[in-house]
Amino acid sequence: MFNIFQYSEDKYKEFVEILNQRKSQQSSNVTEKVQDILAKVKQEGDGALIELTEKFDGVVLKDLEVSNEELEEALSKIDDEFKNILEEAKKNIESYHNKMLQRSWCDFQEDGVFLGQKVVPLERVGVYVPGGTATYPSSVLMNIVPARVAGVKEIIMVTPPDKEGKINPAVAVAAKVAGIDKIYKVGGAQAIGALAYGTESIGKVDKIVGPGNIFVATAKKEVFGEVDIDMIAGPSEILVIADENANPKHVAADLLSQAEHDKLASSIFVTTSKKLMDETIEELKIQTSKLSRKEIIEESLENYGLFILCQSIDQAIELSNKIAPEHLELMISNVTENLPKVKNAGSIFLGYYTPEPVGDYFAGPNHVLPTAGTAKFFSPLSTESFLKKSSFLYYSQEKLNKEGNKIIKFAEQEGLTAHANSVRVRVEDGRV
Template structure:
């Protein structure tokens, strides 16, 4: 990894893929076909892109039972425990409707209402992601969403991975469809003969899925347009290079475009970590992917002191941040921009990916400056409550009418004045 000093124009090397003109045109064509032809388009694209010829898209109870029989029982228990942790954490985020009443009898408040429905996209292809199922479904469950629909691309055998089905069943998903890509996003947004539309779509996917989510946003809500994974480690002399290197590589193996960064005031730690990354790369099963990510999007920044290191992290606004310093909580108090913060040497990033409870769907590409992890609020709506008493109305009617006329809206003014006692 390249070791460098901090510069005023420092920015995290990120791979931002907004798609090509050809990709955007392809996605628009797919969406239009699904809107026009419904299920027929889904079957056509599933055969074309996934090499799977299906008679039915909906996963049956028999398929779920078969998945349990194929899946290692001890891993099923791990998924159940992880689900409990995730559910418990998100329960603490749940907000209730609230109101207050002024002395003049005015009642104001906010009504919390869960969305009617949500769609969850789970990637397929070369890997299965049961953790994505839990992280997207369980906050919606806690929020009280009644209808949760999961879509995922099938393999050429027309099946979904056993782990994905087991996780979906544990999370309580009752509608699961074997369809992926931009066509799945279109089906969730606009509906087909088989799949009824939803109000919000969450979950990661490839560039075609990301572009499709961007296209349908406004007709439905979406969680975010996620970029490649990112990790920044903020460390001082007390940290251990072998552990830092392992954590940097835990993200680098995700994707050739993943970003792994160490920020430290210690030249010694920087040099030893760089050597350790090279040593550990050599034995990694996904070495080719991780090495390319480290070479193109990895960096070690050496700062003058710990405060400058904190400033650098806030400038980077990383998806994942590990704080491995003395007095770590004191450092954390000064962190303003990070998707998730892992504190201390025993809080390695994968703990958050799979098991601890906080959501692993996090803001990327610097969007931690203004956005948050997926949470229960993402699956709820807020409605304002306004109930004026007669006393409050009489005290304020002339003020409101004057404000309306200031903006040239006479009918607004008359609407309140129509209630004045003559």
């Protein structure tokens, strides 16, 4: 039933093949539809948003913006216990992301040079939040809080309305806790178009973040360059490395928590213990039967689950570095000695008592992570994602006189005589 392997160097290709089957071929059909929607929003503004919301969400809106009354009504539907948990999670996320704030710096040199880097928050950010039955207030926190910490002036959220034209209450309360400025009821590619180009009611933003379906993802890729986007997200995965001291019940539960996300999610288990492997597989069967998302879990585990026996923890980490999983759990006794060996992973969960949901919901690190092997070059969403830099540079007249001829020679080597000229006119005037 499961894909079980004894690890060897040449098996790696097989693993990758299984994982890569998940990468959906983007149909050009979707791209065309999205391009049409984007063009319509660019030309017609709010009118297009109202029209497309009727078409896709089946509701005619009078106002796109969520009013204070509607927000209060949504908030009243959420119990205080959950509000308090949201507040506490928000504090933890804020505290973690505060540590990633960057400062401008300047280097004053004795020879009349000063240079450095200016760090400035983005001005306006748009956060996309999917609608539908499965709504994720945790993602709302994870996308808004870092932008707020970075100092973004205005953060606006877009999310599709339900059949009654209302916003999801859990999403509303999370947005409020995170400190959103404005919420608009619009979803799909049309919402991305509104954020990228601006309409009468929704101002153009500098960056769009947040997850979405294939239409939203395609629209984000289309407008990239017109605005910045967070990342190109693919199917997600967990890789659990466990030694013989790990509890098979815990390991199984963690593999299941990833598998329930969607049919394309992948749970990868790598261990040095045959006994743990066998017991975990038994546990998977027992626990799955009790879970609400049983069908999704079974399909994900059978198709994209990998169960790999390794000879050493070193070998397991080496394999993990090749796969570059979104989530990596190290359920091993010697955490501090092995963490340095991890090169490629979105987020690393250490020890026997840090299952992924601790990070998904509560502890502080961001849960928006590079997926599908992109942890080799992408980083988690962070405070830095909402900061940008400018370099700056000052040369004194004396310093330019000293170095001018080198710069002239360099420019001439490249055939750019006007570049050389802009130094020459100054050096000649300032000859000492």
